[in-house]
């Protein structure tokens with residue numbers, strides 16, 4: 001007979017292809033230890049070809065997992081294979097968080113929550129300053145647009161090198177969202193209250209986006225979803241120009257909170273020790 005420790009064991013995963021760069025095991029194992037929960041959280045490298053079988057084993061219980069996180073390139077397929085995607089996942093067409101409940105696979109997307117929770121934590125009132133300018137129109141941009149729109153920001157300007165991609169998002173997310181080319185960047189920044197970089201430009205010492213912040217409102221806040229380095233060249237530039245900045249690490253940490261609560265039953269906190277551990 002299994003001992004009581006074994007019967008109480010709850011297991012969760014992060015899956016991607018590749019997955020070894022994921023910081024999620026570090027985050028969830030920190031919280032498991034903090035709460036002294038008998039549980040595991042492991043990285044599972046699963047190819048696109050093998051992903052449907054991985055999900056099937058989650059659904060039929062044979063994997064032993066209660067749920068997990070999904071990262072690139074499986075977020076769209078995870079959404080499609082779920083029995084009960086929520087409205088957030090539905091609108092994004094992608095899910096990063098899965099959990100079994102009453103024999104059904106539930107799916108949500110917590111990236112937008114991570115984005116707003118990070119700003120709420122670091123710069124309360126960020127959503128009351130004014131118009132938002134979002135640079136980039138990839139997967140990360142979608143979650144940011146959804147989050148910003150759901151917080152009631154009245155005008156959202158998506159600026160992208162490939163304009164049709166920005167236009168697709170404007171069509172998807174409704175009348176408050178407008179698409180622009182990179183050439184229009186300085187024009188739309190004029191008088192804006194929030195600037196978000198959702199492109200990977202500036203990551204790991206790479207080329208930084210060319211942005212002049214001087215026409216933003218004086219009290220504007222500039223944030224970047226890139227968190228390596230913590231202070232990206234873009235954030236350093238905004239700070240030099242006198243603007244409030246918020247780094248992207250908190251988005252990663254906060255997006256993990258709802259999943260942990262679903263699988264392990266406790267709502268964890270994003271504390272400074274966790275930030276230090278992950279960076």
Ligand code: ATR
Pocket residue numbers: 135136137138139140141160161162165198199200201
């Ligand atoms: P993710 O899903 O992580 O957001 P993505 O779908 O590859 O990644 O999107 C990356 C974003 O960075 C896009 O908005 C991309 O612009 P395009 O849609 O024109 O490709 C933007 N991007 C990447 N490299 C860029 C560059 N050198 N100059 C301007 N934008 C760039």
